[in-house]
Each structure stands twice: as C-alpha cells, then as structure tokens.
Amino acid sequence: MKTTLDGQALFDDREVTVVVGSPSRAAVERAIAGLNGVLSIDLGQRPRQIHQTGVLRSVSRTAMQARLNSIDGRTHTLSTADGQVYSNLRVDTFKQLRERTGGPGVVVEYEVVYTQLGD
Numbered sequence: 001m002k003t004t005l006d007g008q009a010l011f012d013d014r015e016v017t018v019v020v021g022s023p024s025r026a027a028v029e030r031a032i033a034g035l036n037g038v039l040s041i042d043l044g045q046r047p048r049q050i051h052q053t054g055v056l057r058s059v060s061r062t063a064m065q066a067r068l069n070s071i072d073g074r075t076h077t078l079s080t081a082d083g084q085v086y087s088n089l090r091v092d093t094f095k096q097l098r099e100r101t102g103g104p105g106v107v108v109e110y111e112v113v114y115t116q117l118g119d
Helices: 061-069
Strands: 017-020 024-030 039-046 048-058 075-079 085-102 105-116
Touching (some): 048 085
Antiparallel strands (some): 085 105
C-alpha cells in the first residue's frame, strides 16, 4: 500500500516519515459557592498535529508543480503505507526544504504539517 492524499499517490514511499501527535482534551474547572471541590466540564477532544517529511520526485518542473498544487489548505484524508488512515486533515504548512535536479528529473525534499480537526 502506498502513502496517499485523497487517494492520489503524490508521495514517494521510500522516504516518507509520518509523525502523529497525541490527541488532547480540554476542560474547564469552576469553583461554586456551597460546593466542596470543583465542577469540571469536559470540552472534548482537541485537534492534533501530524508532521510528514519526505522526498518528491518528478520528471520535470511542470510535473512537480502539478503534484505540489494538489497539496492545499482544504481538508484531506492521508493514508499511510502501513494502513493507517487520518481523515479531516487541514494542511497548515507545506515547506520545500530543498530542491535539486537528480537523475531524470526534479527532486524536492519537503515537510507538511497537518492539523486533524476531528475524526
């Protein structure tokens, strides 16, 4: 299985690393006159961040730009090579760390930071 974004195999699996942050919960605590202790109100699960790094390869700059244009600020579904599926992801940042020509085309090292807005 390949790492895909919305079902498209945009990423080269040999060099993809996905690091998933831990989910957290939020709560509000209130002290009330006449009540011993505090009242704790669970506000539910909060978003978590997912970091992906890797290398993209393409035969030309035009083909590379078409791949990069698929990674935008809309919500996406990321499926990893090991079968994990992360849905409702917003792309917060996409950084091209390094670009070079290599072999028959263009090679771009990248980092993507997603926020998982919910399950």
